[in-house]
Amino acid sequence: MKNEYRITYMKDTITINTINVYYESYVEEGREKPTIILIHGFLSSIFSFRKLMPLLTEHFHVYAIDLPPFGKSxxxxxxxxxxxxxxxxxxxxCAKKKLSKVNIVGHSLGGQIAMHVAKTYPDLVNKLVLLCSSGYITRPSRKMLAASYIPFFKWYMKRKLAESGIRGNLMNVVYDKKIVNEELELGYVEPFLDEAIFDALLVMYRKLENHLISNELNQITTETLLIWGKEDRVTPLSVGKRLHKDLPNSKLIVYEKAGHLIPEEIPEKIVTDIKKMINLST
Incomplete structure (x- = not known):
């Protein structure tokens, strides 16, 4: 008799080091499947994986984390x-969920975090998938960091984020402007309706370190797939090519007519590439 398995969808909050972290998961109990952790980018949330997650669930146990201070964390x-x-x-x-040998998919800033995980906890990570990952960015200058302690700096940050508006910002990260609709706008603007996020962003601005440099990237031996949109204006293809050169066990795939927000633009292609990388049949 054929076993009947059921995929359980969960959305919950877990406390990690005193911080409440929101996550969503699709887990098929009793069935052996690879595990994928999804890490979103800067000013984003789990919402950015809304098209990718359902496509992954047939082949993977899937977990997506809202990084503090974004999303619902x-x-x-x-x-x-x-x-x-x-x-x-x-x-x-991963420890709390008893997950081991996970595959990490990181988009934009999430890609940089994914690389840090692979470098710091190499035994935890099976394979990496970097979607238009950020790279080679240095910290703000001492002058700008000092300015961040001036009382009006938070207002300045809010103004810079609001200048082009949510629609303008989304238009900048996609190739096909037609996909920018009301649902997309509401999904990305919702976390910023909580005023507390701007205080947290100010702390983040002061604390975030330089990105990994070449000699540090050379130490990451985890098999890595880089997927890039050729029309990416946020992290240009030149960043992807440089990461490909510095990561010793990496492969780069570039898609025409795709921008920075490829989880929204080409989710089916991304899933196909991930399955090939992890040697899963269709």
Missing amino acids: EKSRSFFYSFSTYSKLVASF
């Missing part, structure tokens, strides 16, 4: 917003 001023802290948060999440 806690917007704390006491959290130390650094790459090392974020990578520890991901590792602690």
Whole structure:
């Protein structure tokens, strides 16, 4: 008799190092499947994977995390917003969920965090998938960091984010402008309706370190797939090519007519590439 398995969808909050972290998961109990952890980018949330997650569930146990202070996770001023802290948060999440040998998919800033996890906890990570990952960005200058302590700086940050508006910002991260609709706008603007996020972003601005540099990337031996949109204006293809050169066990795939927000633009192609990488049949 054929076993009947059921995929359970869960959305919940878990406390990690005193911070409340929101996550969503699709887990098929009793069935052996690879596990995927999804890590979103800057000013984003789990919402950015809304098209990708359902496509992955047939072949993987899927977990997606809202990084503090984004999405529905806690917007704390006491959290130390650094790459090392974020990578520890991901590792602690896996420990609490008893996950091992996970495959991490990181988009934009999430890609940088994914690389930090692979570098710091190599035994935890099976394979990496970097979607238009950020790379080679340095911290703000001392002058800008000093300015961040001036009382009006939070207002300045809010103004910069609002200048082009949510629609303008979304238009900048996609190739096909037709996909920018009301649903997309509401999904990305919702976390910013909570005023606390701006205080947290100010702390993040002060704490986030430099991105990994070449000699550090050379130490990551995890098999890595880089997927890029050729028309990416946020992290240009040149960043992808440089990461491909610095990551010793990597492959780069580039898609025409795709921008930075490829989880929204080409989710089917991404899933196909991930399945091939992890040697799963269709």
